Amino acid sequence: MDVANRQSLSLSDEQINLLKKLMKRFISDVKEGVTISDAGWIVNEGRYDRKLMCGIIERKQGMLRISPRKDLLLALHKSDKETKWLAGLCLDMLKVNEVRKIIFELVKKFEEDVRFKWIVVAIGLSQMLKELSTHVTTELVFNAGLSAIDWHKEISTASTQLALQLVSTWCDIKPEELNKLGESLNNNFSYKIPYTQGKSDNVEKIKRALKWDKIAQSLNKEEEVITALGILWFIDLCLTSKGIEYPESISVVNEDTWKLLISKTVRLQSEREIVKRIKEICNKLRRIVEGVCWEGVICLPWG
C-alpha cells in the first residue's frame, strides 16, 4: 500500500460536508483578516466521529475547526474535487497570512524610515524591469552590441541597476541594502530572491541602448505611479516567492496591499487611475526610445 492510500481517509458524505463547511469557514475568516490561530472555529454540534479526529479537526472549548496542517491534502486524497480544492486553498491561506505579516511590517517600517520604502520600491521595480528581457526588438538588442542570449542573461542584473538609478532621485540606495532585505526575506521563502550583482560592461550597454538617463529623467516626474508600481511588484515578488498559487489567495493579498500600503503611501486611489497614468507614461517613453514595448514593461504585476 502506498503512502497516500495509507494516510487518506474514507469519509461519509456527512463527514465530507462538515469538512467543507469547516474549510470554507477557515478560508473566509483568513480572507477577513482573522489570524490563523483564531480562524475557522465554529460551535461543536457533536456530529462527527473519532475517525475525523485523526488530526483533521482541532477542538477547543466546545468549538472545532479544520486543522490547517501540511498533510491535509494527503489525508483527503480520496475525496471529491471540491473538497480537494478547498483543502489546497486552506493551505494557501497559511501562506497568505505570512505575506500579510510582511505587509504589516512594511506599513510600520515605511512610517519609521523613508529610506526603507525606497529599498522596497527599488526591489519591486527591478522585478518589473525584468520584462525588458522580451519586450524589445532584436534591432535594439543588436544595436546595443549584444547577442540575444547576452541580453536575456544580463537583464536581471541590469534591471536592478536601472531600478537603482530610477529611485536615486528620491533616495540613494546601495545594492547591498537590497541584498540585506532580500536575505532577511529569503529565510521565509521557498523560492529565494537572487542576490544583486555589480555592474558590468554589458549592463552599461543595455543602459545606453535604452537611453536610460533620459527615460529615468522622464519617469522621475511620476513619483506616485513609480512608487505604487514598485510596491505592487515587491508584494508580487513576495507572494510568488512564498509559493501562493490560487487566484483566490492572490486576490486577498492584492486587496490588502491596496488597502494597507498603496492608499497610505500614494494619493492614487484606484487601479484604473494608475492604468490611465501608465498609458500616458508609455506614450511619453515611446517618443524617447523606439524598439521597446513599454506597455509590456511598465505595467501592473498581474495579467
Added chain:
Amino acid sequence: MNNSYPVRWRRPRRDWLRPGGLYPFGEPWFDPFPEVTDIIVADFCPYACVHRFFHGIRRSPTLITERSLEGAGDVFHQFIAFLKSSIVNGRLSRPTLGVIRREFEDFVDHFRRRSPFRMDSRRLWNDIIRPWCERKLDELNEMQIGSRIFFEVYASDTHVRFEHNGRSFSYPLRGRIDELNLDDQVIIERTIVGAPHDEHPPDSDALQVWLLWKILTSISRENYPIEMRNVDFRSFRLIVETPFRDFEISRNNPEFEERVLRAYSWIRDIARDPGAIPNAFRERRCDREPNIRCNFMYHYIGCRRRLPNYPLARPIMRQRFRGWYRSLLWELMWSRDFFEYTLLTLNIEELERDGIIVRARSGGNLIDTRDGMLIELELPDDVVGAVIAHARDLGRCRIVFGTLHLGQRLEGEVLESSREDRINVLIERRYIPIMQNSIAILSDITLLESNPWFLIPLLQRNLFRYEQIGRYREDRAREDAFVQLVEALFGGPRNLVREARSHEQHEE
C-alpha cells in the same frame, strides 16, 4: 460590478490598414474584433473571458456533456446540414426514418475516416438525432428541390448596432450561422443542450441567434451577396432548435441589449488593462451563483481545481508566463483581428490592389471526390504565378463564397490545374454543402491567404496546461522529469546540469 458600460470601441484607422500604414508592435492601438462566442462567454462569466483571451480556451463554459457525447453538437448540426442539402439538391426525396438512419450510418463512417471519432454513435442516434428526425419528418418531406437554405454562413461587420437608454452604440462582431433559410425567412441555431420537457431555450443559444441576427441586420445591403440583395433580414424569425423542441426568440430584446453591452465592456477591459483581470476574478459567476453549472469549475480547465504540490517553482513559472499570455493576445489581435478589420473596412478593389485577396471565377461545377469537394477556379492572369507559388509553398488558402461580410469561408488545399490560368481547390469538408450549388449560386469567389491563427491560442493553452501539470507527492515529484525541469529552469531547489559539460570537466 466594477466595469462601466457602454464603452467606446477603438477600431483601426483606415490609413493604418493599407500597406506600410502601421508597424505591428507592442500593444495594439485598437480593440479586439470579437466573435459571437466571445460575447457569450463574457456574458456568462468575466473570468471565463480571461481564460478565453489569455489562456486560449476556446470551449464554452456553458456546454457540459458526457465524455461519450463530446463533440456531438457539431456532428448533430453537420448531419442535419448534410441531410437537408441532400433533399434540396434532389439526391434524397421524401426520406423515411429508416432511410435517415442509413444516411446517418454512412455519414458517421465518413466522419470516422477523416478524424478520430470516439463518440458512441448509437447513443448519438437514439438520444439526439432520432428525436429530432421524428419531430421534423413532415417538414423534411415538404422540403422542395431548390429551396434556398444555407449552412454555416459567416457574418461579420465592424459596426453592429445595439441600443441602450435610447442611444445607439456600434461594435465589431462576427459569427457563424448554423442555418439560414431564405424561403422560410428563418435563422436557426442548433444545439444538443436541452431536455424533452424544457420550457425555455438554452440561454446562451438564444443570445447567440439574436446576436447573429443583429449582425445580419447591421450589414449594409451593398455588402450582401448579389443573390441576397433583396432579402430583408429584419423580419426573419429566430429559432433555437434542440433535438426535442423549437423555441422562437424575440427580436426585440432589451435584456440581451444590456447584457451584450456589458460583455463588450469586459472584453475591452480584459484585452486592454491588466487591472481588469482581478476585477473579472472578483465578479466570477460561480461566486455570485454557487449553483451555476459551469464547465470550467472542476472539469475542463479547473477554475476550482486543486493544484499539485510540485513543482515548487510553479508560481515563478506562472509569473514569467503572465507577460507571455498578454503578448500572445496582442499577436493574435495584430494578425487575426487586424486582418478582419482590413477585410471589412477597405473596399474590394483596394484589397485586391494590396494583394490581400485574389478574386476568381468558377471554372466549372463542383466535383465530389473521395477527398472532398473539388472546385476549379479561373484566376486573373497577373496573379496566377503568385497563387501557384503560394500553392507550392503553403498549399492552403481560404476560399470565400459570397462576400467578406456574408458568405462561407472555407479552408481549401490549393492544387495545380492542367490549364495555365486555373487552379484547383480541394475543400475537405464535403459534408457541409457550400453555397455554390445548382440552386443558389453566389457568384463572388475570393481567395485569401490561409494563416494558422489557431496556433496562438494553442500556444496559450499549452502554457496554461504547463501551469497545471505536477505531482502531489514528493517521492513521485523527484522522479518526474517535467517537475524537475521546471524546478531547474525557474529557480526551484534543483539546478540544471549539462551532462556534456560535467564530462569535459572530468576529463580536464
